[in-house]
Amino acid sequence: MKVLVTGIDGYSGWPLALHLLARGHDVAGIDSFVTRRRVREVGSWSATPIPPWPKRQEAVRRLLGRELRFYRGDLGRYAFVEEVLRTERPDAIVHLAEQRSAPYSMIDVHHAVATQAENLTGTLHLLYAMRAHCPEAHLVKMGTMGEYGTPNVDIPEGFFEIEYRGRTDRLPFPRQAGSWYHWSKVFDSGDVMFASRIWGLRATDVMQGVIYGVRTPEITDDALLTRFDFDEVWGTALNRFVVQAILGMPITPYGRGFQRRGFIALEDSMQSLRLAIEHPPAAGEYRVFNQFDAAYSVNELAERTRAVAEEFGLHPTIEHPPDPRVEAEEHYYQPIHDHLAALGYRATRELSEVLRELFRDLRRFRRRLEAKRHVLRPVVQWRSGDNRPPLAARAEGPAPAPAPVPAPPVAADVPTSRTAA
Numbered sequence: 104m105k106v107l108v109t110g111i112d113g114y115s116g117w118p119l120a121l122h123l124l125a126r127g128h129d130v131a132g133i134d135s136f137v138t139r140r141r142v143r144e145v146g147s148w149s150a151t152p153i154p155p156w157p158k159r160q161e162a163v164r165r166l167l168g169r170e171l172r173f174y175r176g177d178l179g180r181y182a183f184v185e186e187v188l189r190t191e192r193p194d195a196i197v198h199l200a201e202q203r204s205a206p207y208s209m210i211d212v213h214h215a216v217a218t219q220a221e222n223l224t225g226t227l228h229l230l231y232a233m234r235a236h237c238p239e240a241h242l243v244k245m246g247t248m249g250e251y252g253t254p255n256v257d258i259p260e261g262f263f264e265i266e267y268r269g270r271t272d273r274l275p276f277p278r279q280a281g282s283w284y285h286w287s288k289v290f291d292s293g294d295v296m297f298a299s300r301i302w303g304l305r306a307t308d309v310m311q312g313v314i315y316g317v318r319t320p321e322i323t324d325d326a327l328l329t330r331f332d333f334d335e336v337w338g339t340a341l342n343r344f345v346v347q348a349i350l351g352m353p354i355t356p357y358g359r360g361f362q363r364r365g366f367i368a369l370e371d372s373m374q375s376l377r378l379a380i381e382h383p384p385a386a387g388e389y390r391v392f393n394q395f396d397a398a399y400s401v402n403e404l405a406e407r408t409r410a411v412a413e414e415f416g417l418h419p420t421i422e423h424p425p426d427p428r429v430e431a432e433e434h435y436y437q438p439i440h441d442h443l444a445a446l447g448y449r450a451t452r453e454l455s456e457v458l459r460e461l462f463r464d465l466r467r468f469r470r471r472l473e474a475k476r477h478v479l480r481p482v483v484q485w486r487s488g489d490n491r492p493p494l495a496a497r498a499e500g501p502a503p504a505p506a507p508v509p510a511p512p513v514a515a516d517v518p519t520s521r522t523a524a
Contacts, residue, residue, distance in 0.1 A: 105129045106380060107191050109178060109229070110199035112156060113138055115245070115314065115372065117329045119197060121321035122373040123380075124169045131172035131191050133200060138330075138337075141207065146498030147334035147478045150346065150468050151317060154326065162326035178225030181232070188232040195241045195380045196233065200225055201291075205249070205282035205428075206336040206483040210490045215283040222287040223294065230298040241305040241383035242295065243376065248310050248365050248395060248438065250289045252279025253431050258438035261308065261391025281430055282485075292391075299389035306388070307379045311372070312365030312395025315341050316457045317464055319370045329369070331465070334478035336494075341366075341404050343479055345461050346472050348412035348419040352479065358426030360402035361433040365395030365440075368452035378446045393440040396450045411458040415466070429485040 106123055110116040111132025120130050136156070142148060154162075156173065163171045172191075176183040178200050188196075201222045202208065208218040226244070233240055251258045254277070263276050275296070278289040292308050299306045317331045332338040333346040344354045367375070375394050384390050399407075405421050412419050426432060465472065482497050483490045 104194045104380065105131075105191065107131050107133065107187070107193040107196045108199065109133045109196065109225075110138075110201070111173070112136055112159075113199055113203075114330050114332070115369075115376075116197075116199045117159070118319045118322065118369060119199070119373055119376055120171060121163070121167065121327060122319060122377060124163065124167055124171065125321045126377065128380075130169075131174070131187075131193070133174050133176060133178070133187060135175065135177045135200075137177075138203075141202075141204075142332060142334070142337050144498065145207075145334060145336045145478065145494060147332065147337065147475050148471065149330035150333055150465055150471055151328040151331045152325075152468070152471070153328070153330050158326070162324065166324055166327060167321070178228055179221060181228045184228040184232045185236065188229075188236040192237045193240055195243060195383065196229065196237075197376060197380065198226065198229060198242060198244045201245070201287070202284065204337050205284045208282050208284035208287070209483055209485055210336075210494060211488065218284050219287045219290070222284075223290055226291045226294055230294065230302075230304070233304060234298070234302045238302065238304065239386070241307065241380070243307045243309060243379050244291065244295050246292055246308045246310045246391075247285060247288050248312050248393065249282070249285040250278045250280055250292060250310060251276065251438070252281060253363075253434040253436055254279060255435045258393070258436075260393045260439055260442050261310070281428070296389045299387055303387040305384045305386055306390070307384060308389065308391045309376065309379060310391060310393045312367045312393075313339050313341070314367055314369050314372045315339065315454070316369035316452070316461065318460060319373055333472070334475065335481045336478075336483060340401055341408070344405055344408040345458065345465060346476075347479060348408055348417050349462065349465055349469060350472055350476055351417070351419070352476070353420045353422040354405045354408055355422050355424050355479075356401040356405045357424060357428065357481070359432040360405065360423060361400050362430060363398050363400045363434065363436040365393070365398050365438055366454065367395045368450070368454075368457050370452050371396060371448075371450050374451070375443050375448050378443060378448055382446050390442070392442045393438050394443065395438070395440060397454070398436055398438070399454070407454055408458060411455055411462060414459070415462050424481065427481045427484045
């Protein structure tokens with residue numbers, strides 16, 4: 104199967120490409136490297152050194168024996184999107200090329216507008232280009248469980264049956280997003296659902312839980328590592344906790360720490376995306392998969408991290424700073440996730456097992472963590488209209504010890520060679 108992955112340089116896009124290539128699929132990718140630039144914007148970097156794109160491509164040839172076609176460009180340019188889809192005519196498109204950070208979207212008006220404008224524009228460009236050049240293709244869009252919020256009822260997979268004033272219908276489950284980023288994903292979902300209905304497109308909306316881990320079976324060499332962000336803007340709570348433990352800092356769940364979310368290991372997230380790709384819906388069908396294995400509170404994550412840290416001779420404490428977000432700190436949380444299991448999905452990794460793997464890997468990169476320890480402190484406040492001054496001050500930070508990995512050189516947003524970046 105020919106698969107096009109947008110956002111192929113990212114945390115999920117890179118291991119997905121490796122996972123699909125290892126199973127015989129033909130893979131091409133799109134990226135503009137904007138995440139690399141935006142992580143630098145907030146004064147951080149990946150804990151795992153990420154080489155420039157040409158070296159990543161060469162590692163795929165050397166270690167997997169496969170070619171990975173690549174197009175450098177921005178989904179905000181419709182001519183570029185059209186050209187790639189006209190050239191590739193993929194069987195499936197996995198759409199991961201969106202601004203993915205809730206805190207980043209909450210920095211100020213400019214970051215909020217950029218998040219929503221870029222995410223919606225890129226999705227609409229893909230939908231229109233699919234209609235024009237590959238209408239039989241299957242769009243797998245990465246959504247987020249954060250679209251639903253934390254309602255006081257069970258969360259279905261996208262749709263639910265409702266009775267109101269004596270009449271019944273099957274309707275999209277109400278969304279209660281908690282950031283400008285999450286609202287952009289809600290709007291994306293509506294656009295994909297509408298396009299499927301009017302143009303007969305095939306679409307799967309994967310409501311992703313929080314992914315954890317840095318390795319999959321295909322990542323057998325440091326040259327194939329995916330990125331690991333740990334700052335308060337781009338990193339997850341679990342990522343921050345692991346780094347805090349390694350650096351001898353207190354583990355810091357925000358607020359009371361009873362916020363509960365769904366989680367899935369990186370390896371299992373790749374499995375679920377592949378199953379969605381290999382089992383497309385019918386023409387005109389828009390379906391929703393809730394993608395997670397288990398739900399944990401932030402306090403449970405902190406305790407699990409501390410327990411594993413102690414196995415490595417570390418003894419972190421746990422502290423509770425005020426929550427910079429506007430969210431329910433204690434709530435009901437019971438999502439349903441049956442659709443992927445019906446396709447054969449089975450979880451293969453457990454949280455503590457992956458945590459041990461993270462500690463083994465990240466201790467090797469301790470100097471990179473030490474150089475950026477100041478980015479772990481929460482700066483972006485949800486109630487603030489402008490977080491730029493404190494963020495700018497933090498981004499300057501202390502002089503770094505090792506030099507950051509350079510970003511690829513700026514190039515025009517046009518397709519590159521089909522075999523080289």
